[in-house]
């Protein structure tokens with residue numbers, strides 16, 4: 008209640024939750040955040056969703072972690088920071104001395120600040136020489152990143168939210184934007200209200216809130232959307248709706264031959280598409296062929312078409328291919344790189360793009376488009392960081408799920424998890440929880456709350472400052488970097504993660520007999536020092552942050568990269584001179600070699616990929632006849648550690664349920680509020696039924712947010728071979744009345 012709240016000062020920041028990155032002002036009174044309002048001068052024009060409006064209570068939850076806690080027997084006991092840091096550095100140093108650098112690992116987060124992620128990447132890859140560092144964006148957007156790199160040669164969307172104002176056809180696939188990115192969805196809704204002839208195509212096996220404003224809702228059997236996308240391309244080619252000029256000048260066609268990427272001709276692509284008729288697609292996907300034809304025509308013939316997607320495409324064993332096939336449609340039709348025509352992957356976390364994809368905190372990446380598998384990139388970074396040649400290991404390290412597999416086996420002996428909750432969020436979480444609890448390994452968890460489903464398994468819990476209790480930057484989905492000022496102090500002994508990381512690096516290196524090297528490598532006093540090194544590191548790459556000084560970011564309502572000079576306004580759209588950026592006339596040479604993924608975009612041309620249809624890892628069968636899919640509700644975010652602390656949000660969405668459609672419910676003799684047992688090959692859970700005509704026949708949905716209902720005990724940890732992103736969206740289950 009802005010009228011009622013007494014506010015001493017308003018401080019500019021960014022919402023703590025989704026990758027939309029809404030600008031906010033937080034109202035401070037007597038050292039406390041007492042109010043929040045949307046930033047009217049930012050892209051969100053002052054609007055926030057219900058999660059954003061209820062941000063302040065997350066800081067004052069009763070279970071905030073306030074002191075370092077050490078597990079003794081079954082109990083946690085309070086210890087001092089000195090004891091905590093001594094113990095942690097001793098454990099890590101001992102492990103490195105006895106078992107080598109690959110015996111330790113770090114698991115980070117798309118919620119950490121950019122400066123924190125950059126620092127840890129430097130510490131592990133440049134300082135220690137191990138690539139045992141990955142983060143939770145591997146679970147939500149790795150397929151989108153590999154999709155962009157393999158189709159365009161560079162990661163990150165080329166467009167911006169501003170494209171929504173110029174688009175007259177929205178192709179939304181695998182995204183319930185109305186609940187997951189509500190403020191972006193609001194812009195689409197507004198465009199729909201104002202723009203005559205604006206069309207919305209929604210491709211989703213659930214009739215979600217987002218589907219309510221769709222002109223065309225295409226439902227299908229989960230996992231079969233690849234045939235729908237190919238069938239749309241089939242119609243576009245067959246009806247001559249593709250752009251000959253665009254295809255001739257800006258596109259190459261690619262396939263995999265003998266395990267290597269190989270160019271093929273347009274004619275070969277047309278031949279490849281022959282079998283993917285709308286009839287064939289209907290047979291496999293159960294999406295009506297007339298809908299597929301209509302969608303293809305709207306996509307190609309609209310003045311400007313904009314695609315959005317998120318976890319429905321990414322969290323799949325064919326996630327990269329699905330991403331490629333959406334890009335294919337844009338490239339075939341020339342619906343790309345002009346206002347309103349763009350291919351835009353949405354992001355789940357506030358800093359997954361900035362902190363993880365850009366800084367390179369994934370086990371195969373180096374900062375700003377560089378790769379660990381590329382010799383020139385390694386040499387570049389070794390020189391930049393001032394470490395000896397050969398320090399950066401040439402082999403990509405284990406990815407998210409594999410870090411926890413290695414921890415289970417004892418190959419990784421010390422693991423530090425910061426700002427994320429894998430004890431709830433990993434797929435097939437049961438066995439990984441056992442590994443995290445093991446007495447033979449050492450698990451440190453930096454958390455703002457305790458206990459969580461992860462911190463309860465830790466040996467040592469470090470209390471973390473949260474959101475505006477520390478300063479730093481977030482980079483959201485449209486390449487916009489925003490600065491968050493520190494507004495209030497953290498509770499009791501909680502500290503900003505960056506402070507702890509810097510102290511850890513010096514203490515660890517001292518124990519390894521490398522104190523002088525640490526003084527040189529980790530000589531940062533605050534997050535601004537780290538930000539300044541980040542700007543230098545990005546200089547001359549496709550990212551180029553040189554113009555984004557801290558002073559500018561403090562004043563601006565976000566700046567979009569590339570921004571190479573202090574008088575540069577930032578870049579709303581990339582590749583506007585076709586495939587040369589306005590700034591970077593050719594593809595960045597660093598970004599064209601993506602051999603880690605066995606794919607490579609071609610010089611100045613983008614790639615249309617021939618990706619044959621393959622189904623999910625675990626289709627339903629006679630024993631497990633239903634498909635389980637998981638996702639979000641508008642009130643809650645991720646594992647609920649924050650939003651479930653807000654009374655208003657908890658009251659509105661208090662507990663998990665299983666959504667089942669009336670036809671399936673009748674067959675199974677289930678009514679709303681009955682207790683239902685859902686069983687997969689990995690586990691069971693009992694939930695209340697919600698009989699509602701939202702999921703299609705044969706599909707059930709469970710929200711992912713509730714710590715006391717670990718739905719990930721059931722999901723599969725099978726992952727995409729290229730991106731290593733797990734298939735959270737599809738696994739086979741059976742259902743019975745409990």
Ligand code: SF4
Nearest residue numbers: 022024025029056059
């Ligand atoms: Fe926060 Fe996302 Fe809601 Fe914006 S849309 S207020 S960033 S949760």
